[in-house]
Amino acid sequence: MDQKLLEALDNGAVLVTGNRRLARALQDDHARHQQAAGQGAWATPTILPWSAWLISLWQGSHAERSPRILLDATQTRLVWERVIRESGIGEGLLGIGSTAAQVADAWQLARDWEIEFPAPDEPVGDDARAFGRWARRFEQQCGRHGWLDEARLPTALAERIQRDQLVLPITVILAGFDELTPQQQRLLNAMTRAGVTVSRHEPAGRNQSVERLAFADEAGELAHAAAWARDCLQAHPAARIGVVVGDLASQRRRVMRVFADILHPGRVLPGQPRRERAFNVSLGPPLAGYPLVRGAFNILRLMAGVIDCNELGTLLRSPYLEGGLAEADARARLDARLRRRGEREIWLSDLLGMARAQTDATDQAVAPHFVNLLQRLFVHHRESAGSQHPGAWAARFSQCLTAAGWPGERPRTSEEFQITEAWGGLLDRFASLDPVAEPIAVKPALARLQRMAAELPFQPRQPDRPIQVLGPLEAAGQTFDYLWVVGVDDERWPAPARPNPWLPLHRQRQADMPHATPARELDYARRQLARLQDSATHLVASHPARREDRAIGPSPLIRHWPVREPPAHDSGLLDFRDLVHACQATESFRDDRLPEFPAGPADGGTGMLASQSACPFQAVARYRLGARALEEPRTGPDARDRGQLVHQALERLWRQLGDQRTLLSRDSVALEGLIADVVADAVERLARRRPRTYTDRLKAVEADTLQRLLRTWLAQEQQRPPFTVAAREQPRTIELAGLSISLRLDRVDRLADGSHLVIDYKTGRIAGNAFLDGDRPDQPQLPVYALVADTPVTGVLAARVRADDPGFCGMVCGDEGPAGAQRRSAEDWAEQLHDWQVVLTRLATAFREGDAAVDPKNGSATCRTCDLATLCRIHEAGTGEDDMESAEAGA
Amino acid sequence: MTADAAERARAIDPTRSLIVQAPAGSGKTALLIQRFLALLTTVEEPEEVVALTFTRKAAGEMRQRLIGAMESADGPEPAAEHDRRTQALARAAARHSDERGWDLAAYPGRLRIQTLDALCAGITRQMPMLSAFGAQPGITDAPIELYHEAARRLLGELERGHEWRHAVARLLTHLGNDLDRVEGLLAAMLGRRDQWLRLVADETDLRLTRPQLEAGLRRQLCLGLDRVVDRVPGACVAELAILARYAATNLDAGGQGDHPVAALRGLRGLPEADPEGLLLWQGLCGLLMTKDGVWRKRVDRNTGFVAPKDAADPGLAKDMKARMTALIEELTAVPGLGDALAAVPALPPAGYTDAQWSLIEALLTLLKLAAGHLQLVFGERGEVDFIEMTLRAQRALGSPEAPTDLALALDHRIRHLLVDEFQDTSLTQFRLLEQLVAGWEPDDGRTLFLVGDPMQSIYRFRQAEVGLFLQAAAQGLGGVSLGFCRLTANFRSQAGVIDWVNRVFPDLMPGPDEENAAAGAVAYAPAEPQQPALLDDAVQLHVFDARDPDAEAGRMTEIIRAARLADSALRIAVLVRGRTHVARLMPRLAAAGLRAQAVELDALADRPVVRDLQALTRALLHPADRLSWLSVLRAPWCGLSLTDLLTLTPGDDDASVPARLLDADARATLPPASQMRADRVAAVLTDALAERGRRGLRRWVEGTWLALGGPAAAADHAALDAAGAYFDLLDDLDEGGDIADFARLADRVDRLFAPPDPAADPNLQVMTLHKAKGLEFDLVLVPGLGRRTGQDDPALLAWTELPGDPLDGEGRSELLLAPIAGVDQRRDPIADFLRGLDKEKARLEETRLLYVAATRARQRLHLLGHVNGEAGKPASGSLLARLWPALADRVAAIVEPGAVATDRERAVPPPRRLVADWQVPDPPAGLTVGAVPVPDRAAAGGVVAFDWAGQEARHVGTIVHRWLQRIAQTGLGNWDRSRLDSERPAMAAALAETGIARDRVGKLAERVHAALAATLTDECGRWVLSDHDQARCEYALSGFVDERLVHAVIDRCFVADGVRWIVDYKTGAHEGGDTEAFLDREQQRYRRQLEDYARLFAAVEDRPIRLGLYYPMLGGWRAFSPNPDAGPAAPETAAPD
């Protein structure tokens, strides 16, 4: 800021900037000058970005006759949306909201460049024609309601100047405008005519050096830019340093991280005090992305009635509501319970019921705060049935949040404080839609608010930092001692021309609008680069040699610049991660045994034996450490449900039938009736646990499926030699190696000779008959059944109750028993029973002794059905699976 | 001069439209560059020439080469003739560019070389209305998630009132109410909707009616039978009939009347080749062939030929048996008959059952609906998939009858189109090209140039249809007829490789007369080597006698190491079929000190470091995720033993692990060393958990991992890089510091691949065969040839389009449709038939894949595979099996034993962990600017509940402020009640502008008016507003207060009686109760803010200062003096109001 400008400001000149950031920078710059001059306080100079300046002019003017109402961007958007939606040609568009935003931009451009819309008979594309229709309609609407939008504000102001209704400053100084649009020019001309002195302030060309560099990839490029910025600052603590990143919006997160890691390596560790950073990044992420705001939306969605199970999970883990810290554990457990229940969508009312039911030993709710806040939300839910204006919803939403104790009990950081303020601002904007909005229901209201939050960038306020990371446009007008521009490559400098699709092409060319033609684009890139060069004493431009998988070169615009060798790879890029990695002090340890399990009852039943057989570690982890994965919400019935349904239906069925003779004697109508009954009963029972999933219609489909399955299955039973069902779902206990294991026999059939067949229903796939063999049988429960069932047992069978492959498999003694089973002679059978006793005892002994060997029976095939691989660390053995036969390929 | 020089010259003629078959190594890209340059000289703007490439990478390469060519236009003349030609063309192009002022040198972005996807995106962006996108949506990187979402919503239709809920129920019942499976199947269909949507949505397309579809089935059946009829030698027919009747009679007599062969009892000649004859044909099949479709070697009583000893007439029996044997022998020799006959049992029935048909109808309805739901999902997410881009671009381009006028819509017309890799074009893309050239007239100066090699068509999984190349060559594309060029010279490979390929592949690929566009059968075209042969074996085979990935990996490592030693610059590639095939190779190469570049190949999901990080992520996020917590505690950075875990978290399922861990008393129950570990980890996790939601997810997990010592426990740099890839993923999935859907995390981790290793040897690459398309290497190794190919999962609705009935006249293709088999059917014969057709295409492509692999090699090629021990033959369906016949003469020499190792034998090493007293090192020093902690608002103000007071009061306040300013500025004396009254409309307008609901404006304007009126009558109010010395309104003052920069806007200030007054208006209302107490509280609340202002004034003038708060709504007034030793005031941002 030079002396001339300072004086002008002192004399009341208005300094108008091309962007918001520059206004702030100049204000800060002014303050620095004052401070240097020893001033403790001074009249704040008027430094405003263009749009804010226009609005202040408008608000300061007085036109008592026919006042027009100035709409802000949010309100204008809504008007556009309605115009497009109601136009008949807009309904089919994929996204009306985003289209409205684009059309509003096109409108702004059209006004800025004073492009008239095509006459109805002019040959233009459908897009320009549609835009013309919408734009006319928009103007009509504005006219009817007396609205004025910001795109036309300069012209409206110019008119007021002519009518002498505007309080004008004496001097206006423009800074940081790459170029002025015709509409801007028109307003400034009107001012000049009205006696205002308009001048431009451009930083004097201060450039002393330019250099260019190439890096292998974008990551290296950015890291080196950060290291360079750090080095510059260390060498020149008072320097102003800038790094310009072209697509900052999409790179923001990466930029933040790389700069933080290089400038402040230790801060990523948890528990570090929060300190000022040496840099700031100009663009903020959308407000909607902040956890606090997400939390708010989740609360509101829950209030609206139904919430996705996963989203509810995040709400239950959120610290941003009442009891979020104190009840964190209890709520997480509630979430685990909900997941076990497996409903995809949770109703607020159901949730309230479950939260109330989650009690401790003394019958107190374990999450009383949560219960309370749900109750309060429920009240709001009931009052949110109808349609209302956004303002009313804003009030309701804010009450809801208060009712939920948002933003929580944890002391807020200053960032969080500012976010709550920004949230209030968002509600303001939402409420300010009232004059242009129709009443809407709660869900669309929330959706709109959510969209607004997603489109609103938010950055906590920060004091001026020595290192600025900014986009090329924001850098306009600022000056730097050191400036680095990344990504100056031949794809982007210049970028391909992109005329606006909504405006007639020939008009854009006539007006020589930015991006309209390649020549214009090239000129634009050249000017931008020249401006950056002028603004920086030392300028470095770099580019990556690759982007994604494409090779790229330097921009032709910098190809003649002197090349600087990039610093060697590691110099100055010392990585904390590598430091930690270097502190390798590891040891290996034996961990394949747990203390002995006490004699007596063991949980887990035969499942424990199956686990032990599949992999000792698995058994120990599941049944002694309780290692279980969280469950995922499911859509419909899963394998477990199906298994249960079949078990229950068959249990009821045989309770009614008793034996095969009765089955054979029933005529088909009676049998159908019976099947329908038992199926309906089983489905109903399941539905009670997941009522929201099992709607009447899904129950009907499930019942239909199950009936067909049972029909198929009974055909199998009909073909067997005669039998009587002697026991169904009978509880038993077996003693093995000191463990007593409880189990339930699906079914025992008594044959004509008085011997017994043990039957286990299986709804999953079983291949072959080998599942009973060896030291580590796949299905040890069958042998167990053989040992505990009433004697004599002459066979154990797995009944494959499956539509595609119904039948039996297993082992029987003698020639009786259904087809599909292996047959054993009497001696072999006796020996087999003995072997089983030995095998099972060995398995139980291993479990008791705490054997925890990582020893999956069939290698990776066993592990594929087990979720404990992280805990058992099987993958330390190498990234195993090499047995997938796949044609899959990637390109 | 190559033999195909004339063809090459023709190929760059800028006036012709051409299709060029350019086999591997024929210098296709160079040709494209030349043509591009030649075309540039014929256009007004460079954008009129568009080259379409298969990948963005290829586009980038071509662009760089084109730029290079343009740059060297003025350089010295190159030696090679070919390069000289390029230079001449480049020079002409550069001249033209200068004349037209294109400035291409400064603006290479004007060269339009892009992928078809990018072209589509450009079209839809330029035509928002015609594409019906409106604003251009983004491209999702996980389309499958959107498909699933749409499928879920479709299933949700079950609950709606619409009639299609019956269709949903029908489908669910068919598939056993397995919603997850149905959802997956629907999602898979949506991922290929470009193939079916057009037909399903077109109500006028009669091909989807039952009669038409069944006619198609019938035709396929008849065609299949015709193939047999055509091949049975006429002379055999009578004999066949006699023998068949004889056999049938015997079977009838033997009580086997229902045997298929018995149906032939009345056979007089060949059965009719139509559905009615099918039964007889099946009988004939049974008579002549075994179930496996091979000619019967033995003729016995099973097919009606009684052994002579058992026969009533032994002589006849013997004779007949001999005649049958002889006949079969004769038929066996007839070419093609065996295959044709073997195909008969797989022929489809001539119609659908009613159940099948009703299912098809339901499916068609549902698919349309699913596509509709997908549109909604796209709209909500603002993201679409590539398919949608293409479909919308097609839509924007208009119908063939009414093409869009692109001149109005696009900024540049396309005058010349070049399409690379044309053999991998899908039907959808083909249609798009047709639309792009719609309306082109012959000789209007526009040209189309298609180049590719049908022998290298390998992207069927992306719906590439090699038949389209043949079709375009034969019939042109759209209205454009195409000249055909065939290049034959191979500049890439040494003669040894080419000779091998020329020798082996003609037998593996169809012959020239067997080319068939519909079946995807392309003939082999031989190549002419241009590089002399090297001395030793160009192609070497390594065949092991059993499946042994380790042996193959070992052998490859040996070969590579030896080659590297001999020549350190040799370009080497290992090309694999599937990603999993490299699992054993990578560690071995690494162990041998060879760092290979592997792009998107090395799956990370099962790397311990990634698994541990996933557990850490989930543990941090979810206190009740017990498994993850236990895993975190046993992971190397902590290393508690199972026994420790049992001690710390007694098996109660419901107890939270973190609660126990963070409880010092609980930790104290551990043995000392373990306690030390637990203490260290607990300290880190306590800090981390306190920061929930305060950092991005990635930073949160990453920081915790660093503090725990994760990197120290990581095995090597590869592990650190894997961790880096995982963190990047977290960044993508971050939803406000949380992840809602853990399953999604797991899915994404499953698709995570090792990032490129920057330190890897760039000349040693491992990649999939598909990725290797277009690349070349000196030494190529192809392992795993003995493995079987995977099978595609059956589709919900199988679908094939075949060339139509030639008699149909309209030349429309014919559709075949088959629904998926239901849970209670094992298979569906029609679906099986379609699958058969598909398998045949797949088989042909497999051979082409092998061709691609072989032709990547410049110098040497190593093929590795295995045969099955006992059979001594490769598994059927493996690539090696395809190659086997050509190698048969050398089999014995090549098979070698490998050591069989199953993965059970891979020992699991004992777990590792950091030593008990491990400590995290100090981080490197960072910049220490502004080491002061950010003032913590909450610490100053305590926890403040959120309070959004609603906007009305605030907006009223703003307007009151504005008028108070006007009154003071224009002179209090000019204001009275009537003037206020007359300004009511202006107040209302100002209020409306703030965004207050229309119906509230009047009321609130009243409130503003009332406040102002009250002020005008209030003595205090009048005094504040009256004309004082140095009076200012809304005075903006800046300065430093306690080193803080403060910008203040002071509502009103003036000097009265030598005292500086600083007054703030407060428009808050106070309902009921004690106004005085309220004002006292207010004074307390705003004191600091006003004191800040006071300090600013104190810095510029030396006057006593008084502070005032004025309440126009209440007529309230508080005046007070600043407290000289008030502590540092709240930061500027603290100012409420």
Ligand code: SF4
């Ligand atoms: S993943 Fe495999 S090794 Fe680990 S516990 Fe499960 S079965 Fe055993």
